[in-house]
Amino acid sequence: MKKFTEHLREKAHSVWEANLHHPFVKGIADGNLPLVNFTYYVLQDSYYLSHFARVQAMAAARAEDLYTTSRMAAHAQGTNDAELALHETFMKQLQITDEELANFEPAPTAYHYTSHLYRVAESGSLGEIIAAILPCYWIYQEIGKRFKEATPQEPIYQEWIAAYGGEWFSQLVQEQIFRLDELADKASESEKNKMTRHFLISCEYEYLFWEMAYTLEKWPVSYGTFATKVGRETRNV
Numbered sequence: 193m194k195k196f197t198e199h200l201r202e203k204a205h206s207v208w209e210a211n212l213h214h215p216f217v218k219g220i221a222d223g224n225l226p227l228v229n230f231t232y233y234v235l236q237d238s239y240y241l242s243h244f245a246r247v248q249a250m251a252a253a254r255a256e257d258l259y260t261t262s263r264m265a266a267h268a269q270g271t272n273d274a275e276l277a278l279h280e281t282f283m284k285q286l287q288i289t290d291e292e293l294a295n296f297e298p299a300p301t302a303y304h305y306t307s308h309l310y311r312v313a314e315s316g317s318l319g320e321i322i323a324a325i326l327p328c329y330w331i332y333q334e335i336g337k338r339f340k341e342a343t344p345q346e347p348i349y350q351e352w353i354a355a356y357g358g359e360w361f362s363q364l365v366q367e368q369i370f371r372l373d374e375l376a377d378k379a380s381e382s383e384k385n386k387m388t389r390h391f392l393i394s395c396e397y398e399y400l401f402w403e404m405a406y407t408l409e410k411w412p413v414s415y416g417t418f419a420t421k422v423g424r425e426t427r428n429v
């Protein structure tokens with residue numbers, strides 16, 4: 193019998209492929225992505241990850257056994273110690289200034305995606321939370337694996353691919369896939385429907401996140417003095 197996560201993966205096929213083929217992702221792999229877009233991404237993704245870690249911690253609190261609590265807490269710590277730490281090194285290499293950091297505001301998609309995760313974390317079961325956060329793990333792992341042999345000229349892009357294509361990240365992803373399948377085995381049809389919806393919405397948001405960084409998305413009228421406004425639009429690093 194097919195596992196729940198295999199069903200999810202099949203249902204997400206087209207948005208999954210769209211993620212893997214997004215020009216932002218291809219630009220990292222072939223090295224042609226302008227650094228201005230990656231700089232924007234690093235800032236927005238740091239915001240995203242800082243909230244993602246909180247959602248992981250909320251999942252830790254929602255778990256009914258202490259082992260899962262401790263594992264989800266370890267995942268939250270990993271997001272801080274590994275992924276956010278990597279972004280900090282990128283920020284130094286990209287010479288992101290204190291002024292840019294002080295002026296940072298989340299772009300619409302970064303704000304909406306994290307709001308979606310909080311919405312699930314506030315009111316959903318542990319299974320629903322894991323379903324909502326799984327695309328964040330799984331899609332990046334597939335991108336890391338697919339482009340493992342890529343040789344972009346830009347060292348930052350090489351580091352980014354190595355992080356997500358590495359064994360450490362792969363083990364975390366497998367753990368969450370296994371966890372979701374176990375939770376789905378015990379879930380009602382209605383809960384599984386909600387898990388499916390949260391998973392698919394997060395896959396769509398993963399796509400929108402690349403699009404946001406590729407187009408240097410802004411709020412439509414006046415909100416937000418993004419780092420990009422402090423001169424990055426015209427200055428490549």
Ligand SMILES: Cc1ncc(CN)c(N)n1
Nearest residue numbers: 237240241328329332401
């Ligand atoms: C938006 C997003 N999604 C996923 C990941 C990988 N944890 C990330 N860094 N940023």
